Amino acid sequence: MYGIGRGCARHHKLVLLVWLLGVVGIWATGISLGGHTNNTFEVPGVQSQEALDQLAVGFPQAAGASATIVYHTTAAGTKVTSSQIESQINASIKDLQGQPDVLFVSDPLNPATPKVSTDGSTALANVQYTKATQDLPGTGQDSFDALEAMQQKYSTPQLQIELGGQLPGAQPIDIKDSVVIFGLIAALIVLLIALGTWWSFAWPVVGALVGTALGMGIVQILERFVAIPTLAETAGVMIGLGVGIDYGLFVTGRFKEAIAAGAEPRQAAGRAVNTAGRASLIAGSTVVVALIALLIFGVPAVSSIALAVAVVVVSVVLAALTLQPAILGWVGKRAEAGKVPWARKDRLDRTPMGERWAHSVTRFAPWAALAGVVVLLALALPVFAGDLRLGPNDNSLYPTSSTQYKAWDLQSQKFGAGSPNPFLMVAEFPTSDT
Numbered sequence: 001m002y003g004i005g006r007g008c009a010r011h012h013k014l015v016l017l018v019w020l021l022g023v024v025g026i027w028a029t030g031i032s033l034g035g036h037t038n039n040t041f042e043v044p045g046v047q048s049q050e051a052l053d054q055l056a057v058g059f060p061q062a063a064g065a066s067a068t069i070v071y072h073t074t075a076a077g078t079k080v081t082s083s084q085i086e087s088q089i090n091a092s093i094k095d096l097q098g099q100p101d102v103l104f105v106s107d108p109l110n111p112a113t114p115k116v117s118t119d120g121s122t123a124l125a126n127v128q129y130t131k132a133t134q135d136l137p138g139t140g141q142d143s144f145d146a147l148e149a150m151q152q153k154y155s156t157p158q159l160q161i162e163l164g165g166q167l168p169g170a171q172p173i174d175i176k177d178s179v180v181i182f183g184l185i186a187a188l189i190v191l192l193i194a195l196g197t198w199w200s201f202a203w204p205v206v207g208a209l210v211g212t213a214l215g216m217g218i219v220q221i222l223e224r225f226v227a228i229p230t231l232a233e234t235a236g237v238m239i240g241l242g243v244g245i246d247y248g249l250f251v252t253g254r255f256k257e258a259i260a261a262g263a264e265p266r267q268a269a270g271r272a273v274n275t276a277g278r279a280s281l282i283a284g285s286t287v288v289v290a291l292i293a294l295l296i297f298g299v300p301a302v303s304s305i306a307l308a309v310a311v312v313v314v315s316v317v318l319a320a321l322t323l324q325p326a327i328l329g330w331v332g333k334r335a336e337a338g339k340v341p342w343a344r345k346d347r348l349d350r351t352p353m354g355e356r357w358a359h360s361v362t363r364f365a366p367w368a369a370l371a372g373v374v375v376l377l378a379l380a381l382p383v384f385a386g387d388l389r390l391g392p393n394d395n396s397l398y399p400t401s402s403t404q405y406k407a408w409d410l411q412s413q414k415f416g417a418g419s420p421n422p423f424l425m426v427a428e429f430p431t432s433d434t
Contacts, residue, residue: 005273009329208244
């Protein structure tokens with residue numbers, strides 16, 4: 001391990017170039033392969049999956065993807081059966097019927113089979129597709145884009161159109177860039193406090209970002225051959241950045257300690273990798289083993305999520321062991337330069353805050369343990385109060401500003417709670433000659 005750290009620091013330009021070319025090459029390969037996430041959820045061996053499989057064989061036209069179009073009048077007292085609103089609904093249904101892979105679109109205003117709320121303000125149309133979500137173009141993304149185009153075309157101040165049901169519910173939830181940026185800013189602040197110099201605090205974040213980028217590029221390639229849900233990408237980025245910043249912090253902190261003790265940059269990098277890097281390798285291996293253990297459940301979606309996250313964790317560990325010492329080898333003794341006020345020598349002569357905290361905790365161990373239990377119980381109150389949701393996912397979990405949530409909310413209000421989540425029963429009659 002010492003040789004790895006020292007070698008990466010010594011040949012830091014070559015290591016940095018290899019990482020740059022590697023990340024770019026991996027992403028270029030992934031994009032060229034055209035892989036997409038697949039949000040199909042199957043649980044082999046359970047009755048619900050057997051019912052869906054049986055439906056696909058005996059009644060294939062009902063086994064494809066579906067969507068629910070919610071039409072809602074915004075003006076008080078206006079009903080969907082009014083001439084103007086009815087013409088808009090009929091035009092949108094005709095538009096939907098002409099879209100690719102659409103088997104049929106139900107007419108909610110058909111007198112024989114109406115699907116209108118009791119107050120007449122809301123109507124539901126069902127769109128049935130000929131293929132399952134994963135078999136539609138772009139794994140359903142293209143079909144959803146067509147639904148959104150219809151929604152924008154026919155929505156007016158008098159008619160609200162929202163998209164619900166299975167196909168819209170299979171679309172990924174966009175994470176706002178601001179959330180990621182604020183998270184990285186918070187991490188940089190913590191690192192500045194922990195490392196104490198302007199020349200060292202940002203490098204753990206850089207290493208974590210590059211390592212996560214490599215891992216997500218590999219996941220992009222795997223998506224061409226393995227069904228990986230969108231959640232895997234989100235989990236991979238979150239976990240990759242989290243553990244990557246931690247491992248980078250360990251290595252950088254050890255490097256700074258060695259520099260402060262008078263070691264040369266190459267020696268300091270070797271010591272950092274041999275100590276903190278070794279600990280990061282063990283910690284990362286433990287995470288990977290825990291993730292791989294999820295494969296024993298035999299649920300394809302869970303297995304693919306575990307696989308994707310494990311790939312990202314391996315990538316950030318590799319970054320901590322090679323990229324991080326290469327960066328530090330370039331930074332050199334400047335890692336100790338630009339100390340922040342609380343890291344000045346006159347303040348470092350005092351007993352460190354962490355040491356004072358540890359002394360207080362061990363001195364009053366019973367009370368500290370009791371306080372810890374109280375805090376944990378307070379954090380667990382949502383579990384005891386029944387506010388923690390453990391049931392299956394549905395469109396109510398989407399952001400309240402999304403069309404999926406609005407469709408779920410309108411349907412629940414106008415047609416009753418639970419109506420957005422119908423219970424399907426499949427019966428197979430024994431064959432007989434009579």
